[in-house]
Amino acid sequence: MNYLMQILFAIINGGFMLTFASRALVSLKRIQEVMDTKPSMTFVSGPHRDLDGAVEFDDVTFTYPGDEKPTISDISFKVKSGEMIGIVGATGSGKTTLAQLIPRLFDPDIGIVKVGGHDVRAVTEADLRKTVGFVLQRSTLFSGTIAENLQQGNPNVNLDAMRWAARIAQSAEFIERLPRTYNAEVEERSSNFSGGQKQRLSITRGVIGQPKILILDDATSALDAHSEKLVQEALAHELGDTTTIIIAEKISSIIKADR
Incomplete structure (x- = not known):
């Protein structure tokens, strides 16, 4: 009986793991889309400028x-x-x-x-x-x-x-x-x-x-x-x-x- 319970719990846990893994993959895809998004605004590079408040x-x-x-x-x-x-x-x-x-x-x-x-x-x-x-x-x-x-x-x-x-x-x-x-x-x-x-x-x-x-x-x-x-x-x-x-x-x- 104990062996059957252990096998049953292992199967249930495996199902949970598959569910979590599929959700994680979807989330990873969304994060990757954000990371790959190119900024709509770009800034120049160059030496430091000491700007006044005008x-x-x-x-x-x-x-x-x-x-x-x-x-x-x-x-x-x-x-x-x-x-x-x-x-x-x-x-x-x-x-x-x-x-x-x-x-x-x-x-x-x-x-x-x-x-x-x-x-x-x-x-x-x-x-x-x-x-x-x-x-x-x-x-x-x-x-x-x-x-x-x-x-x-x-x-x-x-x-x-x-x-x-x-x-x-x-x-x-x-x-x-x-x-x-x-x-x-x-x-x-x-x-x-x-x-x-x-x-x-x-x-x-x-x-x-x-x-x-x-x-x-x-x-x-x-x-x-x-x-x-x-x-x-x-x-x-x-x-x-x-x-x-x-x-x-x-x-x-x-x-x-x-x-």
Whole structure:
């Protein structure tokens, strides 16, 4: 009887193994398809360029794939290095699209986008990512520690830099109350932080590398009026040489802007 049971279990386990193997092969095929996909956008290679914070749009038009009408059309403007610019508009008016063209998340259909006086298509990916910091409305934090999240893209950032950036983003007040401060754990989906805390941590991460251009895409929408005012004042005081582009739906969010 024992032998029969062992044989039966072996047959059942063999069936499970075949099922798992077939699923694994399907998953492997999907992974291979992703790995073999050629990027739709390529970057140039070349020597390092020290870009300043000037931004220029020259007759730019952009249409998302599958759309019939352009999201933005014939846009031209210049931003001097160190200026704080506010962009206000209703949802769906193309504010985020405009911002995404600066770090070259997309390429325009027509026209030229320049950073530091250079067409972004002629700038290496490393130089562009170092020059432009982008903070989104929807804050994405990863499981791990606060410090590990702040070191994303800047692995050599030290504690002093974290504290400096946290003071600007007004996140120091709650980080330093935590028992493990910057080594405190960020749970899955950052569920142990409120919406405002997550946005302040994202701003901390955005400014910590001291980018020449900082884009805040509705990045203070979850903050109360007092905290938002403190962030704006700290940005103006500590990042005076940084070009700051603030995208918002509320006029109060861009009150400190130069124009």
